[in-house]
Every structure is written in structure tokens, then in C-alpha cells.
Amino acid sequence: MPKLPLSCSLAGLAGLVLLLPATALPADPPLHVDPSVGDCEVRFAPELTQDAFRRFVREFGSVSAFKQGAPPTTLGRLGISLDVEQIFFSVDEHSAAWNDTFTHPAADHVLGSDKAFPKLRLRVGVTDDLEVGAFFAKSPSANYGWLGLETKYAVLRQGDDMPVALAVRGAYTKTLYVSDMDMHALTADVSIGRTFWKVLTPYVALGADAVLARETSPAVDLRTEHLVVPHAAGGLEVRFWHVAVGAEAQLSAINTFQAQVSAVF
Numbered sequence: 612m613p614k615l616p617l618s619c620s621l622a623g624l625a626g627l628v629l630l631l632p633a634t635a636l637p638a639d640p641p642l643h644v645d646p647s648v649g650d651c652e653v654r655f656a657p658e659l660t661q662d663a664f665r666r667f668v669r670e671f672g673s674v675s676a677f678k679q680g681a682p683p684t685t686l687g688r689l690g691i692s693l694d695v696e697q698i699f700f701s702v703d704e705h706s707a708a709w710n711d712t713f714t715h716p717a718a719d720h721v722l723g724s725d726k727a728f729p730k731l732r733l734r735v736g737v738t739d740d741l742e743v744g745a746f747f748a749k750s751p752s753a754n755y756g757w758l759g760l761e762t763k764y765a766v767l768r769q770g771d772d773m774p775v776a777l778a779v780r781g782a783y784t785k786t787l788y789v790s791d792m793d794m795h796a797l798t799a800d801v802s803i804g805r806t807f808w809k810v811l812t813p814y815v816a817l818g819a820d821a822v823l824a825r826e827t828s829p830a831v832d833l834r835t836e837h838l839v840v841p842h843a844a845g846g847l848e849v850r851f852w853h854v855a856v857g858a859e860a861q862l863s864a865i866n867t868f869q870a871q872v873s874a875v876f
Contacts, residue, residue, distance in 0.1 A: 639705050642715045650752040651713050651722045655791045655828040659711040664826065666708035668794070668836040672822030673864040674700055676784050676796040676840075677746060677759035680732065680859055680871060682812040682848050683778035683802040685765045690736035692855070696871035698748075699727045712791075732871070740765040749787070759784040761798075769806055777803045780818075791828035797821045800842070810851060816844040820863070840864050850875065 643656045655664075678698070686692055702709050704722040713722055734744035742763050749756030761782035769776040779801050786794035800818025820842060825835040846859030855873040860866070 652754040654714040663707035668824040676820040677782035682804040682814040683776045686736035692734040694732040694873040696730040698869040700867040756787040794824040
């Protein structure tokens with residue numbers, strides 16, 4: 612049987628490639644649109660499944676849970692810290708977990724994969740070893756925000772006979788303004804760090820967030836989700852006089868990075 616010339620073989624291969632259906636690459640899912648909203652808002656679509664809701668609870672819950680955001684050193688009795696923070700993270704906006712939980716003002720107004728939100732935080736020292744705090748954050752033009760409360764206790768304090776500081780921390784976060792779900796997160800973590808030259812404090816932390824979310828939407832009928840999401844964090848704080856500057860990265864269901872500037876008294 613005679614062999615075909617190489618040029619004919621290449622031409623045939625090219626033809627087969629051209630004949631492949633254009634749908635071989637998955638298309639982006641259509642957005643759920645409501646022109647009455649000013650920005651992308653959390654509102655469940657009828658297409659939302661239990662699996663997608665579970666993923667959304669895991670990822671949205673881990674993002675919203677009150678972050679460590681500070682080294683294990685405590686403020687001391689009657690110490691006060693007022694923080695301005697910015698948190699950054701990325702989501703898979705084309706997944707059902709994020710597409711079927713948001714509505715958009717227009718068909719070309721996408722959620723965007725890269726997100727950032729400002730946060731305000733206040734911490735107060737109750738004793739030398741115990742401090743309490745609170746934070747508030749809101750999407751500037753959408754219908755979701757968070758309120759969190761925390762308490763931190765110094766198990767070990769750095770000193771001449773103790774090279775590191777170690778603290779345990781508990782926190783609670785409530786998601787605000789969303790009518791389609793009722794979400795809560797409980798956080799527990801332990802952190803260890805060391806201060807160098809009374810200025811520089813690197814630290815690491817391990818913990819978990821217990822997230823509970825109950826859908827309250829008229830569009831779907833889904834079971835309540837209860838999830839435990841582990842996390843690990845590493846951060847650094849530089850403090851001089853009454854000013855502290857810090858940064859923290861957290862590994863979780865969705866990885867986050869935050870930076871903060873604090874006035875400390």
C-alpha cells in the first residue's frame with residue numbers, strides 16, 4: 612500500500628483539528644442579572660445545588676472568619692489598639708458556588724476573581740494577659756459585611772526565662788446584611804512568636820473555623836451546612852512608639868493576605 616506524502620498527512624491532521632467542535636472549551640456560565648442592584652450581591656439562584664452551597668459556605672465562611680491579624684503578645688492592662696486593615700483574596704467566580712450565589716446589575720458586570728475589603732478593628736487590654744477585640748467590615752456597595760468579636764489570652768509571655776510568647780484565641784463572626792442566608796463562624800487558634808529588639812515580631816498560628824450557614828432564600832430549599840475549616844497563618848508586626856505596621860498570610864479553604872496599620876496606646 613503506497614504511503615501518503617508527509618504534506619498530505621499534516622494537511623489531514625490540520626483538517627481534523629479544524630473540525631473539532633467549538634464547544635470543546637467550557638463556556639463561562641451565564642450571570643444571574645437584576646438591574647435593580649447597584650453591585651454584585653449575595654442572592655441565591657434557583658440553580659444553586661447542595662454541593663455548590665456547601666462549597667460556598669466553606670469558602671465564604673473561611674474568608675469572613677475573624678483573622679488573627681496580630682502577634683501573640685498582648686496589649687497589657689488598659690492598652691488600646693485601633694487598626695485599619697485591608698484583606699485580599701481570590702475566588703473562582705465561574706464556579707457554581709460563586710456564580711449561583713450572586714446576582715449582578717448587568718450581564719457583563721462580573722463578580723471578579725480578585726477581591727479586597729477594608730476592615731476596622733479595636734483591641735483593648737483587660738489584664739496583662741487578657742485582651743478583647745472587635746472588627747467590622749462591609750463591601751462598599753453590596754449587601755454583605757461582617758461583625759466579629761474576639762478574646763485572646765497569653766499562656767506564655769516572652770521574658771528573660773522565656774524566649775517566646777504563646778497565646779490562645781477564640782473569636783465569633785456574624786455575616787451581616789444578607790437576607791438569603793444566616794451565617795456564623797466560631798474560630799479557635801493558638802499562636803507563637805518572638806519579639807526582636809522590642810520592635811520586630813514574627814509569628815505563626817494554627818487553628819480552625821467552625822462555620823454554620825442556614826439558607827433563608829425563597830429560591831431554594833437546601834439543608835443547613837456545618838463545616839470545620841482548618842487554617843494556618845504566618846505574620847509579621849513592626850512596632851515603633853505608638854504605631855504598628857503588620858501583614859499576615861493565611862492558608863485555608865481560600866487563602867487570604869491582609870495588611871494593617873495600628874495606633875497603639
